[in-house]
Amino acid sequence: MSGIFFVLRSSFADFKRSKMKTFLTSLGILIGVFAVVTLTALGLGLKKYISDQFEALGRNTLFIIPGQVLQGGSFSASSFLGGNFDIKDLTGLSRIRDIKSIAPISTKSGDVKSHKKTEYVTIFFSSADFKDITGLNVSKGRFFNKSDVGKKAKVLVAGKTIAEKLFGTPDQAVGQRVSIDNINFEIIGILKSTGGGGFGGSDYDAYMFGPYTTGYVFDPGKKFIRFAIKYNENANVNVVKEEINKVMLRRYKSDDYSLIEPSQLMSAINSIFAVINIVLVALASISLLVGGIGIMNIMYVTVSDKTKEVGIRRALGARKNDILIQFLIESVILSVIGGVLGLVLAYLGVLAVQSVFPAYVDVGSVILALGVSSGIGILFGVFPAKKASDLTPVEAIRYE
Amino acid sequence: MIKLVNVNKVYKVDEETDFYALKNANLEIKDREFVAIVGPSGSGKSTLMHIIGLLDKPTSGELLIDGKNVSKLNDDAISSLRNEFVGFVFQQFNLIPKLTVLENILLPVMYARRPIKYDPEKKALALIQKFGLSGKESSYPNKISGGQQQRVAILRALIMEPRLILADEPTGNLDSRTGEGIMNLLKNLNQDEKITVAVVTHEAEIAAFAGRKIKVMDGKIVKTK
Ligand SMILES: Nc1ncnc2c1ncn2[C@@H]1O[C@H](COP(=O)(O)OP(=O)(O)OP(=O)(O)O)[C@@H](O)[C@H]1O
Numbered sequence: 326m327s328g329i330f331f332v333l334r335s336s337f338a339d340f341k342r343s344k345m346k347t348f349l350t351s352l353g354i355l356i357g358v359f360a361v362v363t364l365t366a367l368g369l370g371l372k373k374y375i376s377d378q379f380e381a382l383g384r385n386t387l388f389i390i391p392g393q394v395l396q397g398g399s400f401s402a403s404s405f406l407g408g409n410f411d412i413k414d415l416t417g418l419s420r421i422r423d424i425k426s427i428a429p430i431s432t433k434s435g436d437v438k439s440h441k442k443t444e445y446v447t448i449f450f451s452s453a454d455f456k457d458i459t460g461l462n463v464s465k466g467r468f469f470n471k472s473d474v475g476k477k478a479k480v481l482v483a484g485k486t487i488a489e490k491l492f493g494t495p496d497q498a499v500g501q502r503v504s505i506d507n508i509n510f511e512i513i514g515i516l517k518s519t520g521g522g523g524f525g526g527s528d529y530d531a532y533m534f535g536p537y538t539t540g541y542v543f544d545p546g547k548k549f550i551r552f553a554i555k556y557n558e559n560a561n562v563n564v565v566k567e568e569i570n571k572v573m574l575r576r577y578k579s580d581d582y583s584l585i586e587p588s589q590l591m592s593a594i595n596s597i598f599a600v601i602n603i604v605l606v607a608l609a610s611i612s613l614l615v616g617g618i619g620i621m622n623i624m625y626v627t628v629s630d631k632t633k634e635v636g637i638r639r640a641l642g643a644r645k646n647d648i649l650i651q652f653l654i655e656s657v658i659l660s661v662i663g664g665v666l667g668l669v670l671a672y673l674g675v676l677a678v679q680s681v682f683p684a685y686v687d688v689g690s691v692i693l694a695l696g697v698s699s700g701i702g703i704l705f706g707v708f709p710a711k712k713a714s715d716l717t718p719v720e721a722i723r724y725e
Numbered sequence: 726m727i728k729l730v731n732v733n734k735v736y737k738v739d740e741e742t743d744f745y746a747l748k749n750a751n752l753e754i755k756d757r758e759f760v761a762i763v764g765p766s767g768s769g770k771s772t773l774m775h776i777i778g779l780l781d782k783p784t785s786g787e788l789l790i791d792g793k794n795v796s797k798l799n800d801d802a803i804s805s806l807r808n809e810f811v812g813f814v815f816q817q818f819n820l821i822p823k824l825t826v827l828e829n830i831l832l833p834v835m836y837a838r839r840p841i842k843y844d845p846e847k848k849a850l851a852l853i854q855k856f857g858l859s860g861k862e863s864s865y866p867n868k869i870s871g872g873q874q875q876r877v878a879i880l881r882a883l884i885m886e887p888r889l890i891l892a893d894e895p896t897g898n899l900d901s902r903t904g905e906g907i908m909n910l911l912k913n914l915n916q917d918e919k920i921t922v923a924v925v926t927h928e929a930e931i932a933a934f935a936g937r938k939i940k941v942m943d944g945k946i947v948k949t950k
């Protein structure tokens with residue numbers, strides 16, 4: 326029997342005898358670790374989800390949107406309102422040599438009626454390049470092309486989910502008619518599902534798409550809310566941006582539009598999430614702190630409960646450090662029990678919400694949680710343990 | 726082997742008054758002696774034993790072991806001396822309830838800082854056999870009789886092969902027949918194993934087992950014969 330095993334065994338014997346006390350003592354740490362791990366899992370999951378969405382936009386992509394969007398890494402809401410751009414901008418931008426494809430975008434939301442049903446849908450009107458820039462694919466029928474745009478053809482492409490809702494099975498939707506504000510459209514294609522989980526975001530499955538010229542029927546002003554641009558792979562992004570700015574500044578002040586690089590946006594989002602995560606972890610840490618104080622409290626009680634035992638051990642030759650370590654091990658075990666249980670619960674919780682929320686537990690937060698909980702065991706155990714080891718042997722052994 | 730020179734143990738009652746639990750105590754216990762420390766309740770017997778056994782420190786005076794002054798040793802060194810040199814037996818047995826008989830007996834081994842030349846577990850099992858505790862190895866202290874518990878305590882005191890055994894009222898919680906058994910046991914250890922034994926008691930019959938009585942009265946050693 327080696328020493329440390331003996332100490333562990335004797336600690337566990339104590340825990341076994343007072344299971345309820347052990348559990349309640351560990352509970353604070355359990356909740357703290359659970360909170361830290363779950364909240365970081367949610368934060369990290371959300372961040373990963375959003376960056377995945379940007380990844381999906383692909384490389385060599387730029388956006389032009391109205392207003393000022395990025396000021397010191399934060400969004401201003403006004404930038405998402407209203408459309409300002411028009412066909413002149415499109416023509417001007419299309420002339421830039423390094424721009425491979427450009428999609429003007431306007432939207433219309435309203436009731437879309439099939440012969441069976443009515444659904445509230447958002448329709449994106451754009452150019453034929455839209456398919457290329459977004460990487461969308463049709464599973465049935467075709468995407469609208471340049472000639473549809475030229476003819477202002479009353480055609481729409483539907484996402485998988487909305488096609489299902491309107492027509493039952495998506496496969497039967499091609500060739501069917503729908504009406505919006507009493508204007509008739511033909512469904513010419515169905516998109517392959519883009520997935521996107523159950524969580525908001527740019528899940529294309531729920532939308533419909535049509536030529537931007539067709540969209541004019543809903544907007545006499547003929548405005549676009551943004552441009553999505555794909556530039557040549559070997560072009561220098563700064564040169565492309567400069568060219569775009571040259572075109573835009575002919576008609577707008579520099580405050581009236583923003584030229585966005587997704588990577589730039591990503592770093593803004595990353596910094597926002599860094600702050601959110603720190604706040605979440607700080608909040609959750611409060612419960613860890615409370616848990617630690619709970620352990621300290623119980624350890625003080627344990628020390629007076631075990632005064633006699635300390636005296637016996639000292640009489641048998643235990644040094645101060647042996648006693649100190651014994652109590653430290655006990656408080657570390659208590660908090661690690663809480664930590665492990667909290668971790669298991671957090672893991673199960675994350676598994677449970679994963680189907681609706683993109684949460685994931687990363688190794689870092691596991692190591693952190695266990696490290697922190699044993700750290701708390703040491704930190705909050707050390708004062709009671711010191712008290713135990715500083716008892717004089719004779720006082721301890723005379724204690725009843 | 727043990728020598729106390731002008732030992733005082735003083736407790737502060739309040740700001741002005743000091744209480745002398747031991748006053749100017751001088752005493753020598755020789756190697757392989759069997760002594761009884763006797764005296765009325767509150768006279769200072771336990772205090773004396775705690776000082777001899779290095780559980781307590783004198784307020785002043787010196788404690789010599791084999792002629793060496795141990796009063797100045799640090800806490801770790803004193804702990805090691807308690808571990809290797811002395812074995813304690815108490816009136817309340819003082820076994821650790823959550824540990825089994827065998828684990829209790831082996832507890833001092835856990836605190837040994839020097840390699841032990843024998844296999845402690847084997848030795849413990851042999852002692853258990855010899856002292857009639859066979860079959861109780863994995864029992865817990867509250868599941869065995871008082872006399873058995875005191876024997877376990879004695880085995881725990883013996884496991885490190887100490888040169889001195891200090892017993893404070895070892896029979897105080899036992900009936901007279903069981904108490905006599907324990908005293909015989911200590912006597913045999915003294916005679917056969919050549920271990921020095923000091924027993925604190927206030928009973929004359931118990932003191933009669935010893936070769937010499939040390940009488941304590943009001944903190945003073947009044948007679949050693
Ligand atoms: N921590 C302490 N503070 C103050 N007085 C103490 C303390 N410890 C012991 N005493 C006193 O010292 C005196 C001697 O105590 P001790 O325990 O040595 O007596 P004893 O001879 O062993 O008595 P008994 O036979 O009842 O065990 C007692 O009067 C006791 O009250």
Ligand SMILES: [Mg+2]
Pocket residue numbers: 770771772893
């Ligand atoms: Mg006493």
